Amino acid sequence: MNFLRKQLDKIKPNFDKGGKFEKYAPAFNGIDTFLFVPNHTTKYGAHIRDGIDLKRVMITVVIALLPALIFGMWNVGYQNMGDGKEFWDYFIFGAIRFMPMIIVSYGVGLGIEFAYAVFRGHDVNEGYLVTGLLIPMIMPIDLPLWMLALSVIFAVILGKEAFGGTGMNILNPALVARAFALFSYAPYMSGNTVWVADSVADGVSGETILGSLAGGTTPAYSWFDMFMGYVPGSVGETSVLMILIGAALLLFTGIASWRIMISCLLGAALMGLLFNAIGSETNELLNFPWWQHLLAGGFAFGLVFMATDPVSAAQTTKGKWIYGFLIGIFAILIRVVNPTLPEGMMMAILLMNVFAPTIDHYVVEGNIKRRKKRLQKVNA
Incomplete structure (x- = not known):
């Protein structure tokens, strides 16, 4: 990390005021502060010293999401492959299907964030650290990546940047992305097949509990299955137990x-x-x-x-x-x-x-x- 710190310090003058790439300073500062704690202090006026800032808040929320994320990827494999496989078989299957969604979400979303920061001349906000993970976690695992990318573009531009960026939006950007996908590509956001990707097990049903109830049939899952997460659904929403673990962290830290x-x-x-x-x-x-x-x-x-x-x-x-x-x-x-x-x-x-x-x-x-x-x- 010292080597990386030295390299960033070496090229930083090019992005300072009067430097060759002064216009792109927000993008450089965004990468710098993401990798390292800012090494500057307030020079004028009164200021507050605190151990928490926006970056730490966002990272804490990401950590709180990890239990649901890890279990959700395992559950993707379990719902697709059925019983009789090892833990890592399920997890690797789910990770292979889900990781491209994370890459697209962060790639497209952060690209827009950096572009807006350069255009407006302000620092890159850390708000998308959470939003970029939330969006794929509430989408069907079978959603085509180009639809996910369009949903991210809509959410970041019209759901967030149009209001002034992080801290100014009136709607939750992740839910804006899901609403856009639901109303624009309804067949890919509902039904029995979108929650189970490329099923390789005979007799596997992707019907969710609420979907079966809305269709007038009794779901085949018990309350224990719902609590533990052995049910079809998006990666983030299946396991109430894992969600409660994340909730405990958010409540303990006072963030939620x-x-x-x-x-x-x-x-x-x-x-x-x-x-x-x-x-x-x-x-x-x-x-x-x-x-x-x-x-x-x-x-x-x-x-x-x-x-x-x-x-x-x-x-x-x-x-x-x-x-x-x-x-x-x-x-x-x-x-x-x-x-x-x-x-x-x-x-x-x-x-x-x-x-x-x-x-x-x-x-x-x-x-x-x-x-x-x-x-x-x-x-x-």
């Missing part, structure tokens, strides 16, 4: 909001209980046990890694309770009422992303009014 997580669970449980009380002879989703809704599909993954996005979520304390609760309500509502969208979590989070600023606005206005009333009582 426990208020959003708990309120979202409460909202989903309430709506699930309501639908169970209503019941139906034709809609199996109405009869699906409320607590199993919390294990099925992408609910857990969306709850931990999407709903808690610190940029697109509500910022006020009370607003987080309202925001999370409504996500849980709408996620189950969309699942049950709209048979064309049996997942529901993605749309619920995007919907509440739009209303998060409004929620915060009214929370703040309510606090101001209460303080004014207290002030009037004091002065009376």
Whole structure:
């Protein structure tokens, strides 16, 4: 690493002000700060010293994603090859199918990020470190790579850079990518075949739990299968156990909001209980046990890694309770009422992303009014 540090320091003057490649300084600085901790300090004015910065936050989230990622790649092999194989047979099969998706996601996304940084003359933001991994983790394993690339382009340009880049976007970029793919290439985003790539085992079905329920049939998977992750689905969403391990890290480090997580669970449980009380002879989703809704599909993954996005979520304390609760309500509502969208979590989070600023606005206005009333009582 010392050798690499010396080489970067040797060519750095070319990217400084007045240097030959001054215009491309943002791209160089982005690579430099990604590889090494910045070696400069604030020279003017007051500044805060803290052990956490944007890069450390993003790397922590990536680490929290690793359990679900590793298990998801194993599960891709397991769902395709069936029983009777070794761990590494499943894992290598899944890794071979999934790694190109990661390469395309990071290659296309970071390419756009660097281009925008050079064009605008600002430093490259670290926000895409997480988004670049989230996007392939919520896509079907059989999605053609060119469709994935177009989804990434749409998400980065219109879902993020159009608003000013990292920290300015009102929608979660990863979910924007999935929404674009869903509405643009629906046959590749739903059905029984997209979740199982090139199956080599006889009798393997790629039908997801929510897909079978929406089709009026009872799923062949138990709640234990759903919790452990032995079910078809995208790489990130199958194992609730692995997702909970990541959630524990995010909560321990204070990066994710426990208020959003708990309120979202409460909202989903309430709506699930309501639908169970209503019941139906034709809609199996109405009869699906409320607590199993919390294990099925992408609910857990969306709850931990999407709903808690610190940029697109509500910022006020009370607003987080309202925001999370409504996500849980709408996620189950969309699942049950709209048979064309049996997942529901993605749309619920995007919907509440739009209303998060409004929620915060009214929370703040309510606090101001209460303080004014207290002030009037004091002065009376």
